[in-house]
Amino acid sequence: MSWTDERVERLRELWGQGVSASEIADMLGDVTRNAVIGKAHRLGLSGRPSPIKKRPVRGATILNLTERMCKWPVGDPKHADFHFCGKTAHPGLPYCTEHAAVAYQPAQKKRDDERKIGAA
Structure with a gap:
C-alpha cells in the first residue's frame, strides 16, 4: 500500500470530520488502523477527543468543581x-x-x- 496524494487528501478530509481511524482504514482499503494513525501523526493532523472516553456533556460535578468555576x-x-x-x-x-x-x-x-x- 502506498500513500498517494489522493489517499492522503481523503485521510485529511475524513480525519477532520471526526471519522475513527478504523473507519478511515476501511474506507481507504488495504491499510490498517495503525497505519492511518501513524500517517495522521506524521502529517501533523490535530488530535481528537477519544470516542471511547466521553467527557461529561455539561457542567461540573462536586468532585471536579474548582474555586474559579461557577457554582450555580x-x-x-x-x-x-x-x-x-x-x-x-x-x-x-x-x-x-x-x-x-x-x-x-x-x-x-x-x-x-x-x-x-x-x-x-
Whole structure:
C-alpha cells in the first residue's frame, strides 16, 4: 500500500470530520488502523477527543468543581443529571456573569418583580 496524494487528501478530509481511524482504514482499503494513525501523526493532523472516553456533556460535578468555576446548581440534586454550571466564575464571585446577574439583583428591581408576581 502506498500513500498517494489522493489517499492522503481523503485521510485529511475524513480525519477532520471526526471519522475513527478504523473507519478511515476501511474506507481507504488495504491499510490498517495503525497505519492511518501513524500517517495522521506524521502529517501533523490535530488530535481528537477519544470516542471511547466521553467527557461529561455539561457542567461540573462536586468532585471536579474548582474555586474559579461557577457554582450555580442546575437541576434537582436528587437526580443523576444534577450538576453545577461550571463556566468561568466572575472574579470575586462564586458565579459566572450570567448567573451573578440573577443572584445579585438590585433591591429596587427585586421589589418591582415581587409586586408584579403579587399582582398576577
